[in-house]
Amino acid sequence: MNSASCAAKISTQPFSLNPTSPTSHDRPLVSPKPTSLFLGSTRKLRLSSSSKLNLHRRSGTVVAVSDVVKQKKSKSTHSLLITKEEGLELYEDMILGRAFEDMCAQMYYRGKMFGFVHLYNGQEAVSTGFIKLLKQQDSVVSTYRDHVHALSKGVPARAVMSELFGKTTGCCRGQGGSMHMFSREHNLLGGFAFIGEGIPVATGAAFTSKYKREVLKEADCDHVTLAFFGDGTCNNGQFFECLNMAALWKLPIVFVVENNLWAIGMSHLRATSDPQIYKKGPAFGMPGIHVDGMDVLKVREVAKDAIGRARRGEGPTLVECETYRFRGHSLADPDELRDPAEKAHYAARDPITALKKYLIENSLASEADLKAIDKKIDEVVEDAVEFADESPVPSQSQLLENVFADPKGFGIGPDGRYRCEDPKFTEGTAHV
């Protein structure tokens, strides 16, 4: 894996590095279209061209490297992309995400949870589209908007709700909170409060996967890591540094940009010199793909390709999902800057409504099936709240537990004993 051979491989990759060439056969995305793909700018709102755009996107949006995918694209996309089981699974996951987040808002305003809580409403297609394709041993790294990533990855709703209520039964014993969801069992590596912070961690997890295969000789280790982050993060150094390292070492990782056009109150267009994030992938030697993040089926198709690439050892992919959050940045955000017309536009593209329509129109499920799922999820969420309510709060003895994996790290006290030998030390009596 020395750098010389990597460079050679990169130069023979089929994608074109000239983004402005409209006839590049590997980059149909860059074919004729309005200069801004994004309908979310405060200044320009291209509602009138949206329907044309959508059609364009359906046939040309997905950019992929392998021939297999090109073949798939030439088929009509109106052939069924999913089976009934898959459809119901996707629907249930998105409904769970939506219902859970709505319940979080309720609980927050009732004073059951505090601090910064960032809700995912509207972006469910991205989480469901990607994470439902993963195995348990694959890893997911998220940001502070991580409740739904946790749920999609398999963390029980009870554990997440308890964590939000700050109870000991939470997935992180109440020590992490909304922005720090972790699960060893489900390989959810966080939950990070600072943007961009999780991307190197995801790169490390992908590195471990490669290490396991090549050094530990676990030949069948094909674990993939997904790193989720937003448009604001794409202007941060850690993003670029990790794109470089991941491509350099062909790490099995997919960088998923959830571009919801807003970083709190900063419009993506006001913050970014070139707002087309997917273009930054090829600059580092990996494919950059743009996809409609409000359509779970499209996301899923792109995800399949990207995850497949990573599993086969072909390296990372940058996927930009154009999506939107229906609520403010957090529950404390008054959300005054966004244009109501923009919000309305995206509300009309609600991913859950879209999937529901698809399922029913293609006779994959009936209204009754979907209503049954709605009801089931309501019960799951209610149960989660009840469980969280009834769970105990952490006692003071939990304060200093888990600061160190090896509590000898608290050192030796004046009496010659390790501080951790004192049974009461975890209450906070220990000094450094």
Add this chain to the structure above:
Amino acid sequence: MAAIFQGVGAAAALSSSLSNSFDSKKFVSSPLRKGASFAVVRSDGRVNLNPKGRRAQQLISNAVATKSDSAAASSSSKPGHELLLFEALQEGLEEEMERDIRVCVMGEDVGHYGGSYKVTKGLAKKFGDLRVLDTPIAENSFTGMGIGAAMTGLRPVVEGMNMGFLLLAFNQISNNCGMLHYTSGGQFTIPIVIRGPGGVGRQLGAEHSQRLESYFQSIPGIQMVACSTPYNAKGLMKAAIRSENPVILFEHVLLYNLKERIPDEDYICNLEEAEMVRPGEHVTILTYSRMRYHVMQAAKTLVNKGYDPEVIDIRSLKPFDLYTIGNSVKKTHRVLIVEECMRTGGIGASLIAAITENFNDYLDAPIMCLSSQDVPTPYAGTLEEVTVVQPAQIVTAVEQLCQ
């Protein structure tokens, strides 16, 4: 000749020769702690203890595997071998990489170049480019990558080419390295070692002469150790790699060429313990890293003037070994701290607070602390010399303290 004795209950002071040349004969001796413990006196006069309180691993702080042949042969069977400090670090690292295949190294120029101070020389050839990873110049990201790898099962050793560069990795070190074990409710461990050379060198300029121990010391969830001799460099390196906690190992640019004879056997140095360098009666001098040598040089002068300083290399910068330090304070009643860190908010400042908090009744005089000047290290040699504490100042300080 190696002899082993067992002292039960009695505190037997073991004396050893005074030797304080700059490049190395070390002697360690200390009254045996209460309870069963055994010591091994090496032919070069070094004594190593296996204190009872430090149970768990038998390897801890025992220089020699405990052989029960008290009928010692006239010549020791394992004479040890001589090497330089950077070779000792390399040896420790190599042994751990052989012992555990999950141990890997990441950093700039650690692979093909062998490390800017040659600590990883030859390792890439031996273990491959993935286990000794040459990274691009992206400290924050490759430190974070090390943390992600540690969370998912590897045991990385991240090298900062110069400790100062790790300022760029502060985000990852503080937020992720220190915190993730806690915020994940104990689910993920981060057995990472972050190491690199720091300290004031020879006219390296302000940015290459930084001491980051004071900046990192408040981060909860990490341990910090500073090595000063080939013996403890190897021991601390191995202990840090084996530890489940994230450990920052501070090396010093000017100490890499120290030579010492170290044991052939496998040994580690306890991460939380301080090292008794020279027992004494009149004053306790606490120091670490390069200042240890300035202190020992001053000690020569002080002994000639009739003083008997007790010198302790605190080694563990976070947490402090308050037992060793406390015992010393209780004996001498006077404390001088000599450090290379800046005065403001430095390790010395924390140490003064800790000692005052715990041992105030035992002090006959206020604690004195000699630190580097609060200044970006100047390039000019004459100014740089005055930036750090010199032996003459230490002598004066002891004289003042012992009035």
